[in-house]
Amino acid sequence: MAERKGVYFVSDVHIGADVGNPIEREDRFVRFLKSIPSDSKALYLLGDVWDFWYEYSEFIPKDGARVIAALLNLIHDGVEVHFFPGNHDMWVRDFFEKNGIVLHNQPYFCNIEGKEFCLGHGDIIGGTDIGYRVLHWVYTSPITQFIFRLMDPRILFWITRKWFRLSRNSHKPYVFDPERQKIVQWAREADKSRKVDYFLFGHFHQDVGLTLESGAGFFIMGDWVNASPFYFFDGTSLQARTFEG
Numbered sequence: 752m753a754e755r756k757g758v759y760f761v762s763d764v765h766i767g768a769d770v771g772n773p774i775e776r777e778d779r780f781v782r783f784l785k786s787i788p789s790d791s792k793a794l795y796l797l798g799d800v801w802d803f804w805y806e807y808s809e810f811i812p813k814d815g816a817r818v819i820a821a822l823l824n825l826i827h828d829g830v831e832v833h834f835f836p837g838n839h840d841m842w843v844r845d846f847f848e849k850n851g852i853v854l855h856n857q858p859y860f861c862n863i864e865g866k867e868f869c870l871g872h873g874d875i876i877g878g879t880d881i882g883y884r885v886l887h888w889v890y891t892s893p894i895t896q897f898i899f900r901l902m903d904p905r906i907l908f909w910i911t912r913k914w915f916r917l918s919r920n921s922h923k924p925y926v927f928d929p930e931r932q933k934i935v936q937w938a939r940e941a942d943k944s945r946k947v948d949y950f951l952f953g954h955f956h957q958d959v960g961l962t963l964e965s966g967a968g969f970f971i972m973g974d975w976v977n978a979s980p981f982y983f984f985d986g987t988s989l990q991a992r993t994f995e996g
Contacts, residue, residue: 755792755829758863760982761800762872762953763974765839767814768802769916771976777815779979783994784821789828793863797953797972798837798872803911805842810904819850826851835859837872837954839915841890842899858941864986866948869941873952873971877937927957927971935961935969942967949989951982960991 764780767773787794804812822832833853836843848854857871875887889895899907929935938950942965950969958980959971968989973980979994 755790756986757788757791758984759787759791759794760797760870760951760972760984761794761975761980762797762837762972763799763956765799765802765974765976766818767812767912768919768976769912770919776975777818779994779996780975781817781821782996783979783981784818784825786994786996787825787830789825789830791825791830793831793833794822794825795870796832796834797870797951798835798857798874799839799953799974800834800837801840803908803915804836804840805899805904805907805911806844806846807900807904808844811846812908822852823850835870835872838874838887838890842896860945860947863984866984866989867946869938869947869950871952873934873954876952877933877935879933925956927955927959929959929961938967938969939963939965949984951989958991 761783764776766777766780784794800818801812801815803814826832831853832851833855834843834847835855835857843854855870857873858876859870861868861870874883879887934952938947941947942950942963946965947967950963950967951972952970953972953974955971956974957971958973959969961969963969970982970989970991972982981992981994983990983992
């Protein structure tokens with residue numbers, strides 16, 4: 752059997768989000784997944800693929816059913832699919848793993864084709880402000896999740912989507928400042944203890960490419976609301992690309 756080549760990375764598709772054109776965005780992402788060659792090595796989903804994902808023992812959100820089908824087709828073809836829960840789709844249980852998708856916590860260090868990668872969604876790496884830390888603790892608390900599971904799914908989904916919409920509309924335009932971002936400082940320190948070739952994250956909805964003092968590449972992927980960004984590793988170099996299909 753021929754050796755598999757080609758690794759894809761994508762984040763922040765926000766399937767189901769009431770922003771931009773949700774139907775067109777899902778169509779575009781499904782076309783992207785179907786465009787990945789069946790002899791590729793792996794696809795890494797770095798969080799917030801869904802704008803909201805909360806998984807009951809008997810129910811999952813209906814948004815993105817075609818996305819799940821396309822991911823399962825890739826797995827059927829032998830392509831590894833890896834998923835990092837983001838701050839919007841963190842409420843996973845066993846659905847993904849039962850269907851062959853590999854779950855990871857961030858930050859995740861791994862060797863791909865001889866290159867050392869550090870991957871994650873990026874929202875909590877390096878620390879964040881107190882308000883976000885409290886909110887993250889509330890959403891990840893077993894007590895909170897137990898209370899959520901007692902609620903009717905329709906009520907919980909409505910409340911959470913309403914909250915995300917209000918939060919999104921209240922945000923001011925964001926500019927990623929490398930000199931002030933804790934995740935960049937964290938990457939610089941992490942690279943001192945272990946040699947990393949590429950740091951790759953999502954979350955910030957910005958296209959960022961930096962070369963750290965050690966020579967490591969530091970990248971933030973943009974979102975899919977108005978564009979179709981992804982990264983591709985061919986075994987030699989990591990390349991920022993845009994899906995045109």
